[in-house]
Amino acid sequence: MSTFRILSSIAVMALMTYCIRVLPMAIFRKRIRSRFIQSFLAYVPYAVLSAMTFPAIFSCTASPTSAVVGCLTAILLAYWGRGLLSVAVGASLAVYLVQLF
Numbered sequence: 001m002s003t004f005r006i007l008s009s010i011a012v013m014a015l016m017t018y019c020i021r022v023l024p025m026a027i028f029r030k031r032i033r034s035r036f037i038q039s040f041l042a043y044v045p046y047a048v049l050s051a052m053t054f055p056a057i058f059s060c061t062a063s064p065t066s067a068v069v070g071c072l073t074a075i076l077l078a079y080w081g082r083g084l085l086s087v088a089v090g091a092s093l094a095v096y097l098v099q100l101f
Contacts (some may be wrong), residue, residue, distance in 0.1 A: 061095055
């Protein structure tokens with residue numbers, strides 16, 4: 001891969017990241033007063049994170065059974081109020097144990 005192609009790819013990515021962060025500030029100059037829009041915008045990060053995470057959960061293990069067990073373990077640990085590290089370690093351990101047997 002040429003140096004020009006690498007640098008131009010980095011420049012395009014930087015420009016797109018900049019536009020994504022600046023455009024909302026340029027479009028919405030006033031405070032958003034609509035409760036519906038505020039509520040909608042409050043849940044967008046969680047929806048995007050879920051949309052990126054769940055397909056990866058079910059395609060990264062050797063079997064779908066271990067993926068389901070790991071996902072359910074993570075959901076239960078998070079529901080019970082465990083921290084991020086204990087949820088990640090618990091789900092990884094559950095997947096490891098299912099794949100071990």
